[in-house]
Amino acid sequence: MATIITARSRTKRFFIWAGAILAFALLVLGIAVGIAESQLPDYDQLKRRGDLGQMIRMRAADGSVLISLGPTFGRWLTYDEIPPTMRAAMIAVEDKRFRSHPGVDPIGIARSLQVRVSTGKWKQGGSTITQQLARNIFLTNKRTFGRKIQEAVLALALEIKYSKNQILELYLNRVYFGGGSYGIDAAARTFYGHGADQLSLGEATIIAGLVKAPSNYSPTADAEAARGRAAVVLKAMVNNGFISREAADGVDPATVKLQAAPRQNSVRYFTDWAMPQLDTLIDETHDPIDVWTTLDPKLQGVADAAINKNAPGGAQGALVSLDRDGAVRAMVGGRDYVSSIYNRATQAERQPGSSFKLFVYLAALESGMKPTDTMVDQPVDIQGWKPRNSTRGYLGQVTLREAFSRSINTISAQIGAKLGFSTIADMARRFGITSEISTYPSMVLGSSNVRLIEMTKAFASVNNHGIAVSPYGIRKVVTADGRLLYNREANENRVLVAPWVAAEMTDLLQSAVLTGTGSAAQIGRPVAGKTGTTSSNKDGWFVGFSSGLTTGVWMGRDDARPIPGLQGGTAPARAFHDYMLVATANRPVEQFDTVVPMPDWQLEPDEEAMGAPIDDNLIAPEGQMVDADGNPIPTGDRPAPFPGGMPQPGQPAQQPGQPGVRSDGTGSANQDFLDEVLKRGAQRRPPTPPPPAGSVPADPAQDGRQPAQQ
Structure with missing residues (x-):
């Protein structure tokens, strides 16, 4: 119990x-x-989802989504x-x-x-x-x-x-x-x-x-x-x-029909390039945003196909296409993004070969030379450097137009020696080349490394009548609720060269496609452009424009090994042709404006433009020159309009010591004068001093300064 x-x-x-x-x-x-x-x-x-991270959707020019980064949010x-x-x-x-x-x-x-x-x-x-x-x-x-x-x-x-x-x-x-x-x-x-x-x-x-x-x-x-x-x-x-x-x-x-995922191949070269720019454009880092870009999905696909179709086996290829205002319509940084994310269109620095002659001839035209001026294609020896033509022969007297179209190396070398190699380097920097430009004589043939996007930018500026073009990929940025964070405004026009210089350069570029090394780039409408091939066929370039669209193509191996048969006028020019044929199909045909009136001081040179200034008060009514007391001045004592002698065809009328004239008497406008006149005031990199005589090796190719011949 x-x-x-x-x-x-x-x-x-x-x-x-x-x-x-x-x-x-x-x-x-x-x-x-x-x-x-x-x-x-x-x-x-x-209801706020910013704690999950910022959602970024990058949209193409037509509004389609190129890529979504970070968490993706829809409408609440x-x-x-x-x-x-x-x-x-x-x-x-x-x-x-x-x-x-x-x-x-x-x-x-x-x-x-x-x-x-x-x-x-x-x-x-x-x-x-x-x-x-x-x-x-x-x-x-x-x-x-x-x-x-x-x-x-x-x-x-x-x-x-x-x-x-x-x-x-x-x-x-x-x-x-x-x-x-x-x-x-x-x-x-x-x-x-x-x-x-x-x-x-x-x-x-x-x-x-x-x-x-x-x-x-x-x-x-x-x-x-x-x-x-x-x-x-x-x-x-x-x-x-x-x-x-x-x-x-x-x-x-x-x-149930599922939507195909956005393609994540060549488009990523463009989005990887454009995405970092957001840091300088907006401050928003939490709210979901839509980034509206300039990329044309159709043209991107055409560009990708053109590179993969034409690039030689074992070679890489890159393409950049800019609209007349600098909008990037297509960008291909390699043959396959999945296997290599390295963007050869914006990051790789390669020798441009003869496409660099754009800056040589721009300097020549600005100095007063004309496409119809003649020079002699003959052996050249500059401080031990002896450039050769791709034909291994010489044509004798040729016009600048023919020399550019045929990409004659000896003429470019003579222009560089005449104007000064630092003048050519200044011109390249003026047009947006930011990589180091040497002033060794071989630089006129493209021995300095450059980026494809910068070369394309330079050609686009010529197409824009000498006014600077800046590549851009982002048009506007908005939040998910439609709040505008950024809207691109047109850049202030910055004149690089006079319109008549750009017009004459376009004339030369068009001739290079019509009758010269760039004939494979013809598309049945006016095209202006230039080929480039480096030594031992390591790099091939073609950069040109038509109907307001400027496109640059580069091909080569990442390890810079030679590629038999690769020249700027072959695979790169054909890729340019395949892309531009489609890209310009719906654009109106535009004839190039290669005849632009020159300023009065060029068309009707007066005494002041051609020599020492003359005081009107020292001219008698009969037209005789008189001294301060009114006494006639003997003919032999009159000031000579050309102290150094009558200029030869193509040489400028100005003399050393005049504003805007180089001290070497070449007549090329120096950079400081241009900066002052054009109100630029931008900081420039000091030119690389030329080496002392005899310092250039007998074979400049040994130190990477000797490009190919075409």
Whole structure:
């Protein structure tokens, strides 16, 4: 009897203590939930998704998405805007008792424990939609008992603070669905190309099935797995009474059309180049933004095909295409972005060969030489450097036009010696070449390394009548709600050379395509351009323009090994042809303006322009020159208009010592004078001093200064 009483008293004490412990636990839980509830932010604050990182979408000129970086957010949909089928699908597959539990589902927890005991593993999760929301917003995915307790407390607090509809709205707009997409609207736009408010039943089941394992079931990763998971969602919707069996039978997930993912190949060369520019354009680093670029997807595809079709085996290729205002319409940095992200269009520095003669002849034309002036193609020896022509022969007397068209090296060398090699370097820097330009004699043949985008920019500036063109890729930046953060404005026109110099240079460039080394670049409309080939056929270039579009092409090996048969007039010119034929098809045919009126001081030189200034007061009415006392000045004592002798054809009338004239008497406008007249005032790199006589090696190719002949 005593034993029975003792057992009963122990049982009673057990229940008393158990009740007390449970009451204390509930008290502690209530306090914890109360504290958590009081610290929860307002509902509007939870709708902000900037804590997930900044979403950046880069769009092409036509508005299509080139690439999405960071998390992708769509439009925030209110509960009523979310299709009922989408809400039902999510509840059916993730939390069928969502409407009845207080944030934590005791039945689900008990079932999860039962599976754990029977199998020895956690195979079935007991987290409700509210718990998942708490974890996504406030916690991490770390699987610990302490984190599960925190998750439960926050879930209970969320259920107190917000309504069921608000919780479901938050969940559907914030949960990760794979493919970088957060929220159902982003997922719908990523996978189907339209907003979530237009989701069909089949589309909704696929999206609802992604939450369990976004990386496994994402349509962008495995379309079949995503459709298979959708069948499970349909069955759950039927079993829970959300849809009828007939409605489910009418849906075939296999027929749901998925949107193809944006191409991530050559376009990435452009986006990698443009993306860093955002740091200098905007300050916004949290809100989602859309970056509208200048890239034309159609032309990008044509450019990619032109490079891959024409680049020799084992060689790389690059292409840059600029519109007349500098907008980048296409950019290819290599044959395959996946295998090499190195952008040869913007990063690689290679010898340009004879395409560098653009700056040689610009300096010549600015100094007063004309395309019709003649020079003698003959052996040249400059400080031991003896350039040869690609033909290994000499033509004798030729015009500058013919010399440029045939890419005669000896003529370029003579021009450099006459004007000064620092003058040529100044011209290159004036047109935007930022890499180091040497002043060794061989520099006139393109021995200094340059970038393709800068060479293309220089040719575009000639096409723009001598006014500077600056390449750009970003037109505007807006937030997801339409707030304008940046809008590109036209740059101030900066004159590089006089219009008549640019016109005469265009004349020479057109001749090079019509009758010279660039004939393979002809496209049935006016084209102006220049080839470039470096020593041992290591690099091939063609840069030219037509109908307002300027395109540069480079080909070669990354290790700079020779490529048999590679010349600027072959593969690069053919790639230019293939691209420009399509790129200019819908543009009006434009004839080049190669005849531009010269300024009066060139057309009608007076005494002051041709020699020493003459005071009008010292001329008698009869036209005789007189001294200060009015006495006639003998002819032999009159000031000579040309102290150094009558200039030869092509030489300027100005003499050394006059403003804007080089001290060597060549007549080329020096950089300081141009900066003053053109109001530039930009800091220039000091010219590299020429080496002392005899310092150039007998074979300049040994130190990389000797380019090829064409």
